[in-house]
Amino acid sequence: MSEFFHSVTLDAEKCRGCTNCLRRCPTQAIRVRDGKARILSEKCLDCGECIRVCPYHAKKAVFDSMDRMQEFDYTIALPAPTLYGQFNNLRNVDYVLTGLLQLGFDKVYEVSKSAEIISETTRRLMETGNLARPVISSACPAVVRLIRVRFPNLCHLVLPLVSPMHAAAKAAKVEAAAQTGLPLQRIGAFFITPCPAKVTDIRSPVGPDQSWVDGAFAISDIYPRLLEKMNRVEIPEPVADSGALGVSWASSGGESTALLREKYLAADGIENVIAVLENLDTEQVGELEFIELNACSGGCVGGVLTVANPFVAKARLHRLRNHLPPASIHPESNAASMRWENPLEYTRVMQLSDNLTEAMTMMQEIDRLCALLPGLDCGSCGAPTCRTHAEDIVKGNALLNDCLFILREQAEAAGINLSGLYHRTPEETEKPL
Numbered sequence: 001m002s003e004f005f006h007s008v009t010l011d012a013e014k015c016r017g018c019t020n021c022l023r024r025c026p027t028q029a030i031r032v033r034d035g036k037a038r039i040l041s042e043k044c045l046d047c048g049e050c051i052r053v054c055p056y057h058a059k060k061a062v063f064d065s066m067d068r069m070q071e072f073d074y075t076i077a078l079p080a081p082t083l084y085g086q087f088n089n090l091r092n093v094d095y096v097l098t099g100l101l102q103l104g105f106d107k108v109y110e111v112s113k114s115a116e117i118i119s120e121t122t123r124r125l126m127e128t129g130n131l132a133r134p135v136i137s138s139a140c141p142a143v144v145r146l147i148r149v150r151f152p153n154l155c156h157l158v159l160p161l162v163s164p165m166h167a168a169a170k171a172a173k174v175e176a177a178a179q180t181g182l183p184l185q186r187i188g189a190f191f192i193t194p195c196p197a198k199v200t201d202i203r204s205p206v207g208p209d210q211s212w213v214d215g216a217f218a219i220s221d222i223y224p225r226l227l228e229k230m231n232r233v234e235i236p237e238p239v240a241d242s243g244a245l246g247v248s249w250a251s252s253g254g255e256s257t258a259l260l261r262e263k264y265l266a267a268d269g270i271e272n273v274i275a276v277l278e279n280l281d282t283e284q285v286g287e288l289e290f291i292e293l294n295a296c297s298g299g300c301v302g303g304v305l306t307v308a309n310p311f312v313a314k315a316r317l318h319r320l321r322n323h324l325p326p327a328s329i330h331p332e333s334n335a336a337s338m339r340w341e342n343p344l345e346y347t348r349v350m351q352l353s354d355n356l357t358e359a360m361t362m363m364q365e366i367d368r369l370c371a372l373l374p375g376l377d378c379g380s381c382g383a384p385t386c387r388t389h390a391e392d393i394v395k396g397n398a399l400l401n402d403c404l405f406i407l408r409e410q411a412e413a414a415g416i417n418l419s420g421l422y423h424r425t426p427e428e429t430e431k432p433l
């Protein structure tokens, strides 16, 4: 399995090179060369921000078709709690779960149930005092990848537990195997996902050795079919098995609330997340015990594969919680089975070179080039900032005169008048640019 599998891809035909995605990417992983965007695989988090901002729908998320259910003898739907916030006036989760069963799944297992178990496990782990503080949630895979590539000093703080999605898949498949007698490989578990980052976390997990989830269906893809089924449900099957605490994980602050602790911080939206991590890196966050970070604005309700406005979805979930028990009662969870097999390790994708002397020389050259560049961070060279352009030059991936200002200076020095290449008509001169 490739270390850099990505669920966010580019449809080059549709790309117009407008640079919207270039300026939005939180890890500066996009370049625009020859009029087309390019994603630097090793830096991409699959957070989906570029999908959100592309006006030409050239960025896409990879997810599975529901036809994949045919590959298995028995299928399980793993609905993210975010799914419940997509429906208006939902008072009973069983309508959604029964709708999923009518779509052809043999079983549904709520991810919110596993969220409650993970919360309980985290509480107990934190009480042992064996976790470094403040503990950073590992639930959002885009945030975990961000820490892994940009914040080496914070890797040891990330909660080493699988996310509710992985825990739900494992529990559901083991349960289904016991109920049906089928071997595990004939049972397929499919996550109903709000985001592409979760798809990447299934195909190429960070922490667990491998995922028990077999595929992911986008909420936006399944929504119309599910709504149609739900509208026909008269008496739903009583399958719901989680409470308000688990469902609250869908929006920012929900995971922290479920921990029943006071000294927490919850931040959402990738820029805010980066600001918190930068503060934490320089030890400016005070006496915190837990930090919950969601790459999407509002939390998973803001995922790019949802259909409802995140604020509306959050309000709906708030109302739904009034109709749920506080939490379901779960048998004693086995913390060891939820532990990551692999500690989170820094990935040196942002580093210039593994050789310190070479890295220092490259850094000096970058500084020299930055002094030559205009410092406008205009993106017209195809890199998001003048500094990243200088880095690209030093790595041999760009030329100094990809910068239009440098090109103009060079042309002027050679006696070429570039301004003569385009003459505005008097009418055009009247129009604002």
Ligand code: SF4
Pocket: 010, 014, 015, 016, 017, 018, 019, 020, 021, 022, 032, 036, 037, 053, 054, 055, 056, 057, 058, 059
């Ligand atoms: S936002 Fe990015 S992917 Fe979309 S058209 Fe502009 S450059 Fe291309």
Ligand code: SF4
Pocket: 047, 139, 140, 141, 142, 143, 194, 195, 196, 197, 198, 294, 295, 296, 299, 300, 301, 302, 303, 304
């Ligand atoms: S906040 Fe939720 S929806 Fe957004 S990237 Fe993270 S896991 Fe996905």
